[in-house]
Amino acid sequence: MTRLSRVVARLGLRYPGGPALEEERHATWLELFFDLVFVLALSGVTARLTDDQPAAGEIGAAIGIYLLVQWAWVGQAYFDTRFDADDTLHRLITLVATAGAGIIALGVERAPHGVLLPVGYLVVRGALLLMYLRVAASDRSAREVAAVYEIGFGTGWLLWFGSLALPEGTRPVLWIVALAIEMATPWLGRRWLNRHPVHTTHLPERLGQFIIILLGAELASLREAVPLSQPPGRALAAAGIAILVPIAIWWIYTTFVTSGLPVRRLGNGQAYGYLHSPAGASTLFIGWGLGQLVRSIAEGHHTVPLTLRLVYGGSLVGWMLVGTGLQWFTVGHLEPRRQLISAVGVPGMAVLTATITDPELLLGLTAALLTGYAALVSPQITRLTQRL
Template sequence: MSESPETVPAFRVPWRRSMVARDPGQSHRASTPLELLFDLCFVVAISQAAAQLAHGVEADHIGSALLGYAMVFFAIWWAWMNFTWFASAYDTDDVPYRLLTLVQMAGVLVLAAGVPAALTEYDFTVATIGYAIMRVPMVLQWLRAAREHPAGRACALRYAGGIAVVQVLWLVRLALPHPLDYIAFGVLVLAEIAVPVFAESRGATTWHPEHIAERYGLLTLIVLGECVLGTTIAFQSGITEAGLSIDLIMLAIGGLLLIFGLWWTYFLGGDDAGLVSMRVALTWGYGHYLVFAAIAALGAGLEVAVLASEHQAHLPLAVAGLAVAVPVAVFMIVISQLRQFTWPAGSLSHGLVTAMAVLVLGCGALAEVIGIGSAVLAMGVVLGALLAVYLRRAARR
C-alpha cells in the first residue's frame, strides 16, 4: 500500500512520483506544510491591498479605492483558490511539485509588490506580471496531471488550456487604452470564473471536502490576523501621537469584539458536510471572494477609524464608521447565504442576520453623533448579541 504525502517522512520524499488523483474519502486529510507556507506568502499581498484601501478611504477617495481594491483582491484570491483546489486533488508533494509551487510563491510576492501602483496609479503592469508568474506553473501542473492520470486527462487539459488562454488575454489587456482596459478586466474575470465550470463539466476532479473546508478556514485566519496587525499598528501610532483616550479604548474593545465575532461565526463548523456536489462547491468557493475581501476590508476600516478618532483622516466620522460597519454587514450576509447550501434547512435565521446588519450599519452612520469609538463598540455588542441568540436557539434545537 502506498503512503500518502502526509505520512511520508521528509527524508523519504521522492524526487518524483506519479501524479494520480488523491482519494476524496481519505481520512484525516490535512493541509501540508507546503500549503501553509504558500498561504503565508499571501499575507504580504493581502496586507498591501488592505493598507492601500485604508489610505484611499482616509483620503476620501472611496470610490476609486474600492474599485482598485476589488480588482487587486480578485487576482490574489483567484490565484490562491486555483492552487488550493488543484492541491486537494493532485498534491504529490514530490520535488517537481514543490519547485513549481515555489515559482507560484515568487509570483505572489511580485503581485504584492505591484499592489500599491495598481491601487494608487491604476498601473497593473507589475501585478499582471506577478499573476502570470503564478499562472504558468499552474498550467504546467495541470499538463502533468493530464499526462500521468489518464482517467482525469480530459478535465486536466481543459483546465490547462483555459488558464493559458485567459492568461494570454490578461497580458494583452495591458496594451488596451482606458476605459477599454477596465471593460476587459470585467470580461476576463468572468472568463476566469468560467474555466472551472467548463473544465469540470465532464469528469470532476477528486477534491476533498474536509481538506477544502480546512484550507478556506486557514486563509480566513490569515486574513483575520491581518485585521489584528493593521489595527495594532494604527493604535500604536495613535497612542504615540495623542496618548491613550477613552475613544481609542472603546474602539479597541469594539474592534476586538468584531474580529472575535467574525472568527466565531465562521468557525461554527459544518460546511464540509454540505460540500456534496461540484455545483455547491463552486458556489460556496466563489462566494468566499466576498468573505475574504470583507474581512480584509474590516482591517482597513478599523485603521481608518483609529485615524478618524485622532482627527488624522480627511473624512466625516460617519464615513469612518461605515468603513467598519459595511465589511461586517457584508461578511454576515454573505456567509449566511453560503450556508444555505452547506447547512441543513432551518439552521439559520436570515431575518436575524438582516436585522443585525441593519443595526451595525446604523451604528456606523451614527458615529458623527456618538463618536467613532462608541460606534465601533456598539457594533461589537450587536454582533455579540446575534451570536448569543443564535447559540441559544441552536442549543434548543
C-alpha cells in the same frame, strides 16, 4: 501513449498520482508557506486606501485587486485538494508560484502602474497551468478537470500577457475580462468538474485558513491605527473594543467549519468557494474600517465620514449575509430561529452604520451587535450539527 504523454515523460514531468478522497488530509507545510506570501499581498490591498474618504474608483480598484489576489490563491487551493502529489517537482513548481505571489505583493499598491502585478500573476497562473498539463498527460481520469482549467485559465493567462503591450491606463480593462473568464470557468465547466469532487476536509480547511489570514490583516490594521509613541488612552480603549469584531467573526466561522456542516453538500466545491469571495472581501474591508475608526478616535475626530460608514457598514452587512448564505447552502434550509437572528441582526447593523456618525458610539455599538450575533449564531450551529 499520446504525444503529450511522451513529451511529459521525456521531460521528467510525469505525475505520480494524487491523494485519495477517503484519506484524512490537512494543509501541507508547503501550502502554509505559500499562504505567507499572500499575507503581504493582502496587506497591500487596503494600503491603497490611504484615508477615510477614498473615492469610489479607489474602492472599486481595491475590491478588484482583492479578487485578483484571492483568485490567484484559490486556483492553487483547488488544484492541491484534488491532485497534490507532494513530490519534488510539485514542490519546485509551487515555489515558483510562491515567487510569483511575492511579485504580486510588490505590485499591488502601485497597480496599474508598473509591470510587477501582471508579471507576478503570469508566473502564478503559468505554474498552475503547468501543473494541470502534467496531470492531463499522466492521468487519463483527470483530463476532464485539467481541460476545463487549461482552457479557461489559459485564456485568462493570454489576456494578462497581452495586457503588457497596452498603456498602463488601459491594462485594467483586459485584467477585468481575464478575471471574469477565470471566475466563470468553474461554473461553465461544472458538468465535468462535478464528476471529480474535491476533498471534503482539505478544501474547507484551506478556505478557512484564508479567512484566518484575512483576520490577521484585520489585526494588523488595528495595530497600525494606534500611535507608536505614547498612544492616548482612548486609542487603546478603542482598539480593545474593535478587537471584539474579528473575535466574533472568528467565533462564528470556526464554529461553522469545525461543525462538519460544509461537507454535506460540498460536491465540486465551487459554490462553497464562490461564497468565500464576498466573505473574504468583507473580512478584509471590515479590518480597514476598524483601523480608520480607531485612528479617528485617537485623533479626536467627532464625525465619521459617509464613505467610511458605507464601506465599514456594507462589509459588516455583507459578511453577515454571506455567513447566512453559507449555512443555507450546506444544510439546504434555514431554521426559523436562524432566520429570525439574521432578520434582526442584518438590518440592525445596516441602520447603525447608516445613522450613527460619532466614531466611539459607532465602534462600540457595532462591536456589541456583532458579538451578540456571534453569541446567538454559534450555539445555533452547534445544536443544528447535533440534530443532523
